[in-house]
Amino acid sequence: MDNFYVGIDLGGTKMLAAIVTGDGAIIAKEEIPTLAEQGQEAVLDRLGSLIERLLAAVPGGRSGLHGIGVATAGTLDTANGVVTLAANLGWRDVAVSAVLADRFGCAVRLENDATAAAVGEWLAGAGQGAPDCIFVTISTGIGGGIISGGRLVAGVNHNAGELGHITIDGNGPLCPCGNVGCLELYASGTAIGRRGAEHVRRAAEGAVPQDGALVRLAGGDPNRVDARLVAAAAAEGDAGASGILREAGRALGIGLVSILHLLNPQVVVLGGGASHIGEPLLGPMREIIEQRCLPAIRGPVQFVASALGSSAGAVGAALMMSRSTN
Incomplete structure (x- = not known):
């Protein structure tokens, strides 16, 4: 060969x-x-x-x-x-x-x-054949890449596509990048895990019910909580965990509305470990896009899962x- x-x-x-x-x-x-x-x-x-x-x-x-x-x-x-x-x-x-x-x-x-x-997804994966394609990875942080008019948008020094640092809350918390209210502070796997850990801490203080699946799966230890544990608890019907995923999905949708309005893509490929949470996260995302995105832009776009995975x-x-x- x-x-x-x-x-x-x-x-x-x-x-x-x-x-x-x-x-x-x-x-x-x-x-x-x-x-x-x-x-x-x-x-x-x-x-x-x-x-x-x-x-x-x-x-x-x-x-x-x-x-x-x-x-x-x-x-x-x-x-x-x-x-x-x-x-x-x-x-x-x-x-x-x-x-x-x-x-x-x-x-x-x-x-x-x-x-x-x-x-990779554009040339050999889920975005093949789409001249206007965005890849969004939802993992420890949120990142992405942009294909527009059949060309990679790299930027002047190859740093284009920092989708996780789009501001969705101008009065939000400070991000390590120096901006405030960045998308990845609300919708990344890290953000989901952080919200879950806070839920377990509040349960220990008696501020929320202590008998939910998230507290049980974590053994009452906030340090054991990550996005996977939150997703597992939500799958068992834990209301607190489901609420965390719903809010993260809504935040993701808010960020994607801005991205869709700016770039008008044909395909959005969703990858990264947190994207595998599925409907508890992506359902609220789609609801926000349906509510807030201009119909002419929302109509043609297809949301597809990564074909190449890791x-x-x-x-x-x-x-x-x-x-x-x-």
């Missing part, structure tokens, strides 16, 4: 590498813990070893490798392949592209993880690499 690419999705807790063909097919992939606490050199060495294992498992090995695409979060200098700041990794000014290019003797392209996932970033990074070398 020849003419393939390696795509990497490098996160704070795990890294996924995939061998990807020029049309987006995954030949092989593997995911391992990042172990960011071991430091940048150790992480990059583990990443290199992961790539070597994958190359050894496919016909042609290194001889068929035409480039490596790396998708990661943080502030990036994409032109020079440098992660300038990544809080999830504890990195500052790390020359990822140079390290991998030296080790594998090929071109390396660094991209924002949500942007890469958007390209592989979207790696596939997108590989495909962006392939198009930069062709």
Whole structure:
């Protein structure tokens, strides 16, 4: 086999590498813990070893490798392949592209993880064939990528698509980004978990009922609560948990109305772990969009689930690499 690419999705807790063909097919992939606490050199060495294992498992090995695409979060200098700041990794000014290019003797392209996932879904996933497509990832934070008129909207320094930092409450709380009332403070997996933990704390104080499923599943410990636990409690009929998801879904809908009005997409692809909560979160989102979005914009848009799942970033990074070398 020849003419393939390696795509990497490098996160704070795990890294996924995939061998990807020029049309987006995954030949092989593997995911391992990042172990960011071991430091940048150790992480990059583990990443290199992961790539070597994958190359050894496919016909042609290194001889068929035409480039490596790396998708990661943080502030990036994409032109020079440098992660300038990544809080999830504890990195500052790390020359990822140079390290991998030296080790594998090929071109390396660094991209924002949500942007890469958007390209993956657009070219090889749920957004195929849509010249106007938005990818929204609902996870630890909220991110996204924008395809408009059949072209990726990258921005002047490749930071376009920060959908989670759209303001939905001008008097809201301060976000770590420096803005206030950001969408991801209300609708991300982290926000859902935080609201759930507060519910468990209030139950301990007697402010809300103590016999609900969320308190029971958490064992009364707010530190055990995350979005998955809130969703599980809601599935058991817990009113508090259901209310948390309903409010998060409404906030997501408010943010998406602004995005739809601005970009008028044909397809919105929803990805990220929290999107798997399903109707308890997405139903209220759709209700808000139905109520508040201009009918001419709301009518054509389709909301679809990610087809590539956790592989979207790696596939997108590989495909962006392939198009930069062709």
